[in-house]
Amino acid sequence: MKICQIDVWQKDLPIQGPAYKMALQTLTALDTTLVRITTDNGIEGWGEVCPLGPAYQPQHAAGARAAIGEIAPHLLGENPQYTEQINQRMHQALCGSLYAKSAIDMACWDISGKAYNSRVCDLLGGAVREVIPSYYAIGLSSPEEAASVAVKKQAEGFRRLQLKVGGRTLDEDIACVSKVAEVLTPGTELAVDANRGLNVNDAIQLSAACRDIRFVFEQPCQTYEQCLHLRGNLHHPLWLDEVIEDLNGLLRAIGDNAAQGFGMKQSRIGGISLMRTAREICAVAGLPMTCDDSWGGDLVAASCVHLGATVTGNLFAGSWIAAPYIDGHYDNQNPVALHNGQLRVPEGAGLGVTPDGTRLGSPAMSFSL
Structure with missing residues (x-):
């Protein structure tokens, strides 16, 4: 088997309803690459x-397409089933740009699954669960608005x-955390995520002010060194996300005993x-x-679900997908959709999701033998 053609599309993903607000940016639409x-x-x-x-980070949509x-x-001419060799070829062709390479890597796993008539999760060692928990991100809002969303999403099964x-x-952050905590039902876990939007002093003070509220504190500060400074100064477990840019970063954080958990993004690490x-x-x-x-449609969602299904025991904290914030699917016959706050592993071979290429229009780029 060998690769004979690669096609690339650009697609807009408008955000349904209110803008998606984080500490450092507000978004109304995303640009995805297929x-x-x-x-x-x-x-x-x-x-x-x-x-x-x-x-958000040193990645952008136009850069992804340029790198691809x-x-x-x-x-x-390469065999897409040899994913290790494909990754080596990509590294030889272009230094860095792991996020762009992730889309090609995903497509190769999809091919391997179809070639062996197996799901991606089966090729990754096998699913330990067929239904995995998802979680919902409540954007920056007033304490009352955030609490209202928390009540609604818990009723939906999150x-x-x-x-x-x-x-x-x-003060606004402390009030918001406190108000949401008031409406949490038994069994609901909370992660407080600053997306690098706090300085060291504010992170310490927020944790101290909310010391009686149970949550994990995710990526409070801009840099790894700032987050490392928080070690021993927080009343909550510290999770790292944006600063883990590759496997070396993950190994460093574990070696430094810098975190008690990780929000892992597949495109960021490759x-x-x-x-x-x-x-x-x-x-x-x-x-x-x-x-x-970070975002995406059914293909990204399917990949997250396949990966999450293979993480054993209590080491899996869930898979976030963008589906609640966007409208429509690439594959209406096999959509990746939330039910009661959970995601079912797609049943088909490979990723289990096949976009209708005729609905995408002409590719932005095509390469063939």
């Missing part, structure tokens, strides 16, 4: 990458909520292949993780 790899025996594999706007354009010609803080006064390694590293360290991505 990749289709076609083999000489007719198997098609799909991948997707969708950075969370241009100011640089890489794609070097993959023609048992883990993520509350955004930062980018406003410390795709399914490297998330599989992150899963094993966290398992050996006995530290929980999520299996997420």
Whole structure:
């Protein structure tokens, strides 16, 4: 089997309802990139990458497509089932840009699953659960609005909520955390996520003011060094997210005893292949993780679900997907949809999601033998 064609599409993902607000940016739409790899025996594999706007991290949608354009010609003629070799070829073709490479890596796993008539989660070692928990992110809002959303989402079945803080006064953040805590029902977990929007002093003070409220404190400060400074100064477990940019960052954080858990984004560290390694590293360290991505449609969602289904025991904290914030699906026959706050592993071979290419229009780029 060999790659004979790679097609790339750009697609807009408007946000339904209110803007998505975080400490450092407010979003009303996202720009996603879809990749289709076609083999000489007719198997098609799909991948997707969708950075969370241009100011979330050093990744942006146009950059993803430019990087894929640089890489794609070097993959023609290669066997997509050899994912390790594909990743090496990508690294030889272009330094960095792990997020762009993640879409190609995803498509190769999709092809492998279809070739073996197996789901991606089966190729990753097997699903330990067929239904996985998701969690809902409550954007920056007033204490009353946040509490109202928390009540509604718990009624919909979510048992883990993520509350955004930062980018406003410390008193507002403390009031919001306290108000949401008042409406949490037994069994609901809370993560307070600053998305790097707090300084060290404010992070310490927020944790101290809310010391009687049970939550994990996710990515409070801008840099790894600032977060490391918080060690021993917080009343809550510290989780790292944005500063874990690759496997070396994950290993460093575990070696420094810098965190008690990780919000892992597959595109940020390079795709399914490297998330599989992150899963094993966290398992050996006995530290929980999520299996997420920054944003995206059904392809990203399916990949997150397949990965999450393979994380064992109490080390899995859930998979966040963008479905509650966007409208429509790439594959209306096999959509990745939330039911009672949970996500079912797609049943089909590969990712279990196949976009209708005819609905996407003409590719932005195509490469062929």
